[in-house]
Each structure stands twice: as C-alpha cells, then as structure tokens.
Amino acid sequence: MIIACPECAGLNRVPNERLKQDPKCGKCKSSLFNGEPVTLNTANFDHHASKAELPLVVDFWANWCGPCQAFSPVFSATAKELEPQFRFGKLDTEAQQTIAARYGIRSIPTLMIIKNGQVIAQQAGAMPPEAFKQWLSQNG
Template sequence: MAGKKLTCLKCAQVNRVPFDKLGDGPKCGSCAAPLMPSKAVEITPAILTKASATDDVPLVVDFWAPWCGPCKMMGPEFDKAAGQLAGKARLVKVNTQTHQSVSGKLGIRGIPTMIAWQNGRELKRQSGAMKVGQIVGWVPRG
C-alpha cells in the first residue's frame, strides 16, 4: 500500500497513511493514538530517533526546558502552529531538562531550538523564540 510513513508518537509503531488521508485524523494501527495531532506532543529521545529516521512527513521538534523564559513564551505559539500545520507536518517537543543527553548528541547550544527532519535527513534548524506565523512559515512542507 502506498502512503506516507509515520512513527506513532506514543508507541513508536511505524504506520503507512495514504497521502490523501493525512488531514483526516489518522490513528495508529497498534495503539489508536493520533498520528497527526493538532497540538504539539511531548516525545522521548527513543521516539525522536525512530521518527526522525523514518517519517516521510516533516517532523519539527521544539527542544525546550521548563525554566527557560523564551521557551515558555514560544510554547503556546508552537501549539497554534501545530494546529495550523496538521496534515502537513508534525510538531513535537523534547524537554532538554528531562532528556539532557539529547542536546549534546544533536549539538544544541541554546534553547528554544527547532529542528526539522524528513526522510532521515535534518532539513533545517533555528534557535530562538518565534511567533506562530514565523513558525508556520519556517516549517518545510511535506
């Protein structure tokens, strides 16, 4: 079956979703979690590793920490952008305080930092807080 590969953000199962169904609220075949959530979802480093290597749809990750003022300002904007981009890209978050090894592994020097992946490749990265319109404009379209 042709379609876009999406890693479930909850159970890490790889799913194939027909291109024309990406905007229809597809769910994971294993755990029924939404595959194209309309809000940013917190994920683990293991799911990040699998999804960034596998997914055919842009995966945009906000690396943040709860103590970071600019991160707190950008959080609601990132959620709004996730809603506007549902069906076109997936926006997720990784807490760098909880998962400290991720920053060093990916060479993240400051937060918030967004990194976009697709088809196993890092497409782009941006540091600093952004508003919803800037985020939507920055995100690559799958």
C-alpha cells in the same frame, strides 16, 4: 507515507490522500494526528525523526527558560493548524540530554526540522507566529 503514532510510536503506512481523514494507528488505534505536539524522548525520538517520512519540527526547550515558555503557545497553535503537513514535537533538553547533545543544542529554544533523519533547517530563538509559519513554509 510512513507515520509514527504520537501515542505508541508505532509505524503506520498511510496513503497521502488519507492524511486528512483522521487515520488511526494500527497498533494502539489512537488518532495519528491530534493537533498537539508530541513529547519526544529516547523511546520515541528516532521513530519520529528517522523512521517516519513526515517532516518533524522539534522545539528543543527547558522548563526554566523564559523564552521557551513564551514560545510554547505559538508552537502548540501552529501544530494544531499545520498538522498533518508536519509532525510537531517538544524535547526537554534537561530530561533528554543525550538527544540534545547529539544535535549540538547550545541555546534554547532551538527549532529544527528533521526529515528522514537529516536536519533540513535550524533556528535559534523564539519567533512570533507569522515568522514561525513563514520559516516552516520556506524550509518544509
């Protein structure tokens, strides 16, 4: 499986049986899974969304959005729990307007699962932890 590094966005080939054995990036030697959402931007988004084979769960958010702030701990806790089944990433729609426009983000928070460059699920609005995990299990 091709995995993008959360630090340098370098692409790494990792056998499925090694995903839970703390694999390291061949380029920067960072851990490929640190249990934290990746901050997505124009420099690393396509590596995680299109070139990596791990499903990417994106939280499209903004700093001024109350529901986004309330959902952030749920997203982070779920990332810690479910990685490496998914890669979790946060995209600030104010700072990354081009990417938000590419995906037609009209309301925030918007959650999206992207695999091999294709959106496979999308949900507008924050969710409680169990509903979020159920949504991921149904769509991942």
